[in-house]
Amino acid sequence: MKTAYVFAADGSEEVETLAPVDFLRRAGVSVQLIGLKSKNVELSHGVRLICDKELSDVEGGELPDLVALPGGLKGASEFHSSKKLEDFIRRQMDSGKLVSAICASPAHVLSKWGITAGKKWTCYPGCESAGDKLSPGRVVVDGNLITARGPGVSLEFALALVEALCGSKAAKDLAAGTLTVVAG
Amino acid sequence: MKTAYVFAADGSEEVETLAPVDFLRRAGVSVQLIGLKSKNVELSHGVRLICDKELSDVEGGELPDLVALPGGLKGASEFHSSKKLEDFIRRQMDSGKLVSAICASPAHVLSKWGITAGKKWTCYPGCESAGDKLSPGRVVVDGNLITARGPGVSLEFALALVEALCGSKAAKDLAAGTLTVVAG
Numbered sequence: 001m002k003t004a005y006v007f008a009a010d011g012s013e014e015v016e017t018l019a020p021v022d023f024l025r026r027a028g029v030s031v032q033l034i035g036l037k038s039k040n041v042e043l044s045h046g047v048r049l050i051c052d053k054e055l056s057d058v059e060g061g062e063l064p065d066l067v068a069l070p071g072g073l074k075g076a077s078e079f080h081s082s083k084k085l086e087d088f089i090r091r092q093m094d095s096g097k098l099v100s101a102i103c104a105s106p107a108h109v110l111s112k113w114g115i116t117a118g119k120k121w122t123c124y125p126g127c128e129s130a131g132d133k134l135s136p137g138r139v140v141v142d143g144n145l146i147t148a149r150g151p152g153v154s155l156e157f158a159l160a161l162v163e164a165l166c167g168s169k170a171a172k173d174l175a176a177g178t179l180t181v182v183a184g
Numbered sequence: 185m186k187t188a189y190v191f192a193a194d195g196s197e198e199v200e201t202l203a204p205v206d207f208l209r210r211a212g213v214s215v216q217l218i219g220l221k222s223k224n225v226e227l228s229h230g231v232r233l234i235c236d237k238e239l240s241d242v243e244g245g246e247l248p249d250l251v252a253l254p255g256g257l258k259g260a261s262e263f264h265s266s267k268k269l270e271d272f273i274r275r276q277m278d279s280g281k282l283v284s285a286i287c288a289s290p291a292h293v294l295s296k297w298g299i300t301a302g303k304k305w306t307c308y309p310g311c312e313s314a315g316d317k318l319s320p321g322r323v324v325v326d327g328n329l330i331t332a333r334g335p336g337v338s339l340e341f342a343l344a345l346v347e348a349l350c351g352s353k354a355a356k357d358l359a360a361g362t363l364t365v366v367a368g
Contacts, residue, residue: 014206015199015339018231022198022335025229033231045209047202047217048234124363138363151206152364155199155336179308179322180336183365 002029002165003064007085008051009036011074014043015154016102020068023158027166027174029066034058036078036085044072059084066165067092069110071103071124071150079109086113093144098164100146102157107132110147121147138183155180186213186349187248191269192235193220195258198227199338200286204252207342211350211358213250218242220262220269228256243268250349251276253294255287255308255334263293270297277328282348284330286341291316294331305331322367339364 004024008017017033024031035041035051042048067089069079079085093099093115101110106123110116111132120135120142128134139148139160146164148157159180163171175182188208192201201217208215219225219235226232251273253263263269277283277299285294290307294300295316304319304326312318323332323344330348332341343364347355359366 014202018198018202021231022229045206046236047205050232050234052230150363152339152359152362155339175336178336179334181365181367183367 002066004029004031004066004068004161004165005034005058005064006031006068006070007034007036007055007079008041008043008049008070009075009078010042011044011072011078012041012070013072013075013103013151014045014047015151016070016072016157017043019154019158020070020161023155023162023174023178024165026178027162027170029162029165032058032064036082044075055082055084055088059088063092063095063097066098066100066161068161069101069105071101071105073104073108076104076108079105080112089113089115096144098144098146100157100161102148102153103127103150106147116145119143119145121145122149123147124150156182186250188213188215188250188252188345188349189218189242189248190215190252190254191218191220191239191263192225192227192233192254193259193262194226195228195256195262196225196254197256197259197287197335198229198231199335200254200256200341201227203338203342204254204345207339207346207358207362208349210362211346211354213346213349216242216248220266228259239266239268239272243272247276247279247281250282250284250345252345253285253289255285255289257288257292260288260292263289264296273297273299280328282328282330284341284345286332286337287311287334290331300329303327303329305329306333307331308334340366
């Protein structure tokens with residue numbers, strides 16, 4: 001069975017956090033929702049979640065097949081300031097396993113850690129720094145890096161994660177079953 | 185300030201529950217996430233939420249400007265079996281205030297309570313009963329009733345709720361700011 005960790009911090013964006021959990025679980029992936037500092041997180045618009053685990057429970061363990069970092073400005077800032085998360089994501093990226101991020105997190109987390117260097121990627125327009133070059137597209141896949149633009153792209157982002165882990169037929173079936181339209 | 189209650193039960197669908205909370209709060213609506221039997225709910229794909237209130241806290245009180253019922257087969261069944269919720273939603277409908285539902289809930293909750301009678305509405309294809317007539321469209325608005333088809337329509341459903349409460353400019357601005365595409 002494929003495995004995924006979706007990280008959440010205080011201030012992570014609601015739909016960007018839960019669309020990947022929802023769609024990956026629908027596709028049969030074993031997903032753990034991982035709180036950055038605690039299992040209890042309050043998302044960017046006040047929704048309170050109880051995560052499955054916290055980062056300290058998994059940081060030294062086996063890597064999952066995919067990790068996902070939702071956006072939300074405050075949540076992305078929390079992610080960026082965590083050395084434990086940086087070490088984990090760097091280990092994931094270096095292993096060739098899948099790394100994904102959406103909205104503020106590709107620019108404010110992955111790019112600032114140098115993890116996007118040499119890769120095609122995107123983020124929420126305006127979150128990029130002066131030196132960042134964004135690729136066109138609502139979702140951009142380059143090797144083991146999957147990035148997407150913002151909350152309105154959450155369902156397409158989640159489908160792209162399913163496609164990367166489970167194949168294009170699984171993603172097409174899920175899009176049809178959930179009535180999700182990919183805007184391209 | 186406009187007000188909305190989004191209801192959640194064990195088995196409610198994740199994105200259908202939280203996209204309305206997220207987008208309505210972005211638009212400045214005062215949203216309460218209301219657990220049917222408890223503030224603690226476990227959604228259809230295992231995500232655990234702590235709601236703001238539970239139904240018994242608000243059942244006799246002032247009606248909000250809008251109520252939303254997410255789908256999820258188990259969640260819709262929980263909604264349908266609650267006489268307290270039926271009384272609340274019937275009072276909301278009779279008052280002319282906005283009632284909305286998505287996926288399984290228009291058919292398995294509102295139609296079974298007789299609340300869709302004489303209205304145009306839709307639901308997840310196949311959830312309707314033999315006597316139900318569904319209208320075309322991913323989101324259907326008829327007077328104070330707003331219904332939508334399924335999880336992949338959640339963001340468009342949330343935008344339709346914003347439009348109904350806050351006007352078309354607010355909905356257009358929110359679609360642009362969140363990069364949400366309406367499939368039509």
